[in-house]
Amino acid sequence: MTRVREMLSLARVPSILVLGVVYVTYVLIGGVIFWKLEGDLGQKDIGRLLTSKKNLLTTYTCLNQDGLEAVAQVVQDVSKVGLSLKGNHTTDGFWKFTSSAVFAATVVTTIGYGNMSPSSTAGQIFCVFFALFGIPLNMVVLNRVGKYMLVMERNISDFLEGKTGRRKCTRFFVHLVSYLSGAVLFFIGPMIVFQLREGWTYSQAMYYCFITLSTIGFGDFVADSNPDKEYPDWYSVLMASWIFFGLAWLALLINHSIDILERLNTHFKQRCGGQRQEGETGGTERDNPDTQADEEEIKTPPIAQ
Template sequence: MGIKEMFSLARVPSILLLGVVYVTYVLIGGVVFWKLEGDLGQKDISLLLLNKKNLLMKYTCLNQEGLEAVAQVVQDASKAGISLKGNHTSDGFWKFTSSAVFAATVVTTIGYGNISPRSTAGQIFCVFFALFGIPLNLVVLNRVGKYMLVIERNISDFLEGKTRRRKCTRFFVHLVSYLSGAVLFFIMPMTVFQLHEGWTHSQAIYYCFITLSTIGFGDFVADSNPDKVYPEWYSVLMASWIFFGLAWLALLINHSIDILERLNTHFKQWWGGQKQGEGPGNAEGDNPDTQIEEDDKIEKPPITQ
């Protein structure tokens, strides 16, 4: 008995298979990050301890308690967005432009973590602001993404009428759309961040993806360095880039989800010994996975302008 027949007899649910793939993927990622960053983290710890020892030896009047007090001042200044270099003062994080960008990171669930409300009233308002703002943001991004898709389909239909080549035309339109989005939301912002933040190419690209995917680690945050003076249009450009970039990346991720769903259906049919021409009256008619796939086939209503 072969592997195909064994899977066919076992009738392994696709949700179980997807769960195994998901857990395996996460564990493999954990191992890779552990190997790539673990040794570097130990070196960083050793270097910090050495710098601490040298600092206490250089400044003999500074003991452990004094060092902790200085570290607390530096940490508080960093949270407030205040620079301790020189004698100049700054407005901190809570300017109008920075506050507007913070509001955008709340409703988009990016949440860098470099800035957060500290007052009780601000924390309570943040809860209710996010409670209504996150669904509103999802609805707006979904609509903007659909309009992007409509524009892409209209261009594709127009070119199909001229060339009479459906598959080649759709592939070309998708390719141009992806490349244009990559240039508009990754390459161009990378150049801007290099000029105004002083980041490398890899750091800028890394920040673009971490932001637009709403992961938001907070290790790199644009428009947040208290030692730099940013132009007034910088925050507006940031907010616009985040909004439209989220819509474009969400559309790209939806295409990826569609590809994974097709692969899942293909593998399930192969393992279950199904044929494409079989009707619904087979042994898997009551399978919840089959029911989900049937529900997914229901056409969505057309988009109205």
């Protein structure tokens, strides 16, 4: 057994290479699953749309291919500015103050739905510089808010530890309550609001909540953007607040998950590699980039409380 451990330590693969292989494999597996789940459905959608196009040209004989393309262009242009084609009423479009403020929030948070974007040259240039300084500022603020959330958790945990004297159980309970309350506040509550205000299903609303707070931002579902609905001003303010604090909470949750994975990684390294003497591995570990990275993480000062 000792001989096998020595051989494994000699043939040790850098962890960055292992992580790279795992990452690429994970992405490829995801691509295969999406291909199988959505590929056939996409082909059915294409066939259905071609049939609808044929029926449209058959029904409206005065509409030829050029006319259909012109109508499609009008529909596309109208949807880009947030106007409605239903009825005779008009709307204010996307670029109201409230929706513009939400758009600014999606820029600095890198969500970028894509349902609205600046079309003027001045607006595009301003967007570049606004994002250039706004994205780092947003990261700093979110990091600070996340630290305050973590400090609150630790203070509550320390208080309960002093009352109960059970450290592990208390920390587990505090983390569990934090996760559940965050899920209710940033997922379940908004999911119900979006289902009522937007008319989505619960699964669509939950999907939108995660796609938004993870900053993926596909743009297939976007709240406060339906031109056929009238939204109160408080709705945009509520959305912007939800995005900001939800991002901070999800970042805290991801940091907890990373911490758990790193602890598991350290545990398995100790089990597989065993305890090595400092004199045997001192020079090797200093030349190892993985060890250097670990030392840099250890030297990083803890979060100030």
